[in-house]
Structure formats: C-alpha cells, structure tokens
Amino acid sequence: MFTGLIQALGTVKALGGDRFEISISAEGAAPIMKDLEIGDSVAVDGVCLTVEVILEQGFVATASPETLNRTILGQAIARSEKVNIETSLRVGSKIGGHFVTGHVDSVGSLEKSVQTAQAWEMWFTHNRENEDTWWENIAPCLVPKGSIAVNGISLTVAECDRQGHWFKVAVIPHTYAETNLIYLQPGSWVNLEGDILGKYVQRFISYKDQSKASSITNDFLAEHGYL
The missing domain is CATH 2.40.30.20 (Elongation Factor Tu (Ef-tu); domain 3)
Known part of the structure; x- marks a missing residue:
C-alpha cells in the first residue's frame, strides 16, 4: 500500500x-x-x-x-x-495523498498540458490500445474532487466529463517539478489507478445476485454518505 x-x-x-x-x-x-x-x-x-x-x-x-x-x-x-x-506505507505514517495499491488499472495518455499562474493543468484520456480497461476500470471511478493515481502520483480530479472520456488535474509546481510529469508530452502514456473506494462502490452498484437483486442501490449509498 x-x-x-x-x-x-x-x-x-x-x-x-x-x-x-x-x-x-x-x-x-x-x-x-x-x-x-x-x-x-x-x-x-x-x-x-x-x-x-x-x-x-x-x-x-x-x-x-x-x-x-x-x-x-x-x-x-x-x-x-x-x-x-x-x-510502501508504514503503519503510523502520515497519509498525505490517498490509498494507492500499486495495481495499475489501465493506461491513458496526456492530451494537453497548460501552465497557469498557480499550477499546471493536465488533461488525460484513453488511447485506442487500452480502451477496454479504461471503460471498465477508470471511467466509472472518475469523480470531480475524487482521487486518481497517475504514474503513481496521488492527484485530485479537477474536472471530467459525465461519460468518462477524459479528466483534468491541477498539479502544483512542487509536484510537477519533482516527478516525471515534467517530462510528459502530448501523447505520452501513463499508468492509471482508480481510487480503491470508488472501485468497491462501483462493484456494489453493478453486482446482482443470481437469486435476487442486490440491496445496494444508489439511494442506499447516498443515504449512507457514499454518493
């Protein structure tokens, strides 16, 4: 972890x-x-x-x-x-990012990168070779202000479209300079891992028992603070 x-x-x-x-x-x-x-x-x-x-x-x-x-x-x-x-994370250590398992869900690519006064805004999307894993594992976990790991870097999704075709992150200058994000060019491929909490929520929503419908619904999750 x-x-x-x-x-x-x-x-x-x-x-x-x-x-x-x-x-x-x-x-x-x-x-x-x-x-x-x-x-x-x-x-x-x-x-x-x-x-x-x-x-x-x-x-x-x-x-x-x-x-x-x-x-x-x-x-x-x-x-x-x-x-x-x-x-890896040691028990008792500070958790400054989010829980990252190190199990890559899909590969995406940098669409564009724009420098602003306070940050670098970077857009990522799927590529043809990895569309299946993107739609299965990444798109369902894209939530504004949610977490995602890009090349192992904990980042916050600043914006994404409803269908999950792309997402944008705002990278502070320190993170940009101290990681390999600084070397990326449009078209560069990156490892992506969705937030583990989002994966479980997605699984709960999509799972249907063969004998009866699952009691985990969108209303149930919203009532208990997951949506």
Missing part, C-alpha cells in the same frame, strides 16, 4: 528475462535506501514491485508478463525514461 507521494526519480534497466534493475537518483536515494529490505514493496511509476536484491543506490525486481502488458513499465525501460519511486 502506498500514498501516491513520490520520494524520488529513477531509471529502469533490463537485466534479461523478466528481471530489472531500478536505479534511484542520487539526491533521492537516501530516504529510500536507509531502511530498504529484501521483500519490501516499492512503487515504480505506480507499479508495485518486490525488492529481490538491494544495490548501493537501487534494487533488483521481477516484473511479470501481465505487469509489462498492462503498464508502461516496458516503455520506460526501452526509452530510458525517468520513473517515480515510492516505498
């Missing part, structure tokens, strides 16, 4: 097969490496990976074919792109 608050930037290098070396930038390595242990979970661009070997300034992990097919981790490796790094 993570919070979506990025601690450092790094790069990923293929070691052969499904094993990868994640190198952490010198300025961000200290807080991550100080208590890193084998078996720990680390989010790499929002993808939860398990530490198998600890290096002086990074670690080695294995990514399954499912992970590589469902995320942009393979692109980051091929293009030597910067990736966001966050260690």
Whole structure:
C-alpha cells in the first residue's frame, strides 16, 4: 500500500528475462535506501514491485508478463525514461495523498498540458490500445474532487466529463517539478489507478445476485454518505 507521494526519480534497466534493475537518483536515494529490505514493496511509476536484491543506490525486481502488458513499465525501460519511486506505507505514517495499491488499472495518455499562474493543468484520456480497461476500470471511478493515481502520483480530479472520456488535474509546481510529469508530452502514456473506494462502490452498484437483486442501490449509498 502506498500514498501516491513520490520520494524520488529513477531509471529502469533490463537485466534479461523478466528481471530489472531500478536505479534511484542520487539526491533521492537516501530516504529510500536507509531502511530498504529484501521483500519490501516499492512503487515504480505506480507499479508495485518486490525488492529481490538491494544495490548501493537501487534494487533488483521481477516484473511479470501481465505487469509489462498492462503498464508502461516496458516503455520506460526501452526509452530510458525517468520513473517515480515510492516505498510502501508504514503503519503510523502520515497519509498525505490517498490509498494507492500499486495495481495499475489501465493506461491513458496526456492530451494537453497548460501552465497557469498557480499550477499546471493536465488533461488525460484513453488511447485506442487500452480502451477496454479504461471503460471498465477508470471511467466509472472518475469523480470531480475524487482521487486518481497517475504514474503513481496521488492527484485530485479537477474536472471530467459525465461519460468518462477524459479528466483534468491541477498539479502544483512542487509536484510537477519533482516527478516525471515534467517530462510528459502530448501523447505520452501513463499508468492509471482508480481510487480503491470508488472501485468497491462501483462493484456494489453493478453486482446482482443470481437469486435476487442486490440491496445496494444508489439511494442506499447516498443515504449512507457514499454518493
């Protein structure tokens, strides 16, 4: 479990097969490496990976074919792109973002980015190759002022259309400068994870028992503060 608050930037290098070396930038390595242990979970661009070997300034992990097919981790490796790094949440730690599981739901792409006086406004949408997972996992969770993880970064949905074709986030200068959002160009792909609470609400609404209709309705959820 993570919070979506990025601690450092790094790069990923293929070691052969499904094993990868994640190198952490010198300025961000200290807080991550100080208590890193084998078996720990680390989010790499929002993808939860398990530490198998600890290096002086990074670690080695294995990514399954499912992970590589469902995320942009393979692109980051091929293009030597910067990736966001966050260690897992410790019990008792501050939760400054939202609960992020590290299980990517779909891939989207940056439509446009506009700098304003106070922030960077960024629009994201689906792409042709990942429309199915977008409509199944992302669109139902898009709620104005709700949470979403973009490349593992906890962001707030500032605006979205009712159908879920796109969403906009407002990124403060610190987050923009300290994460790989600064390197994105229109058309760049990103890992997306919907808010886990939204996933469960969506599941409750859509689930129908074979013998009887579910008692979880929109009215029920609204009455109990979920809508």
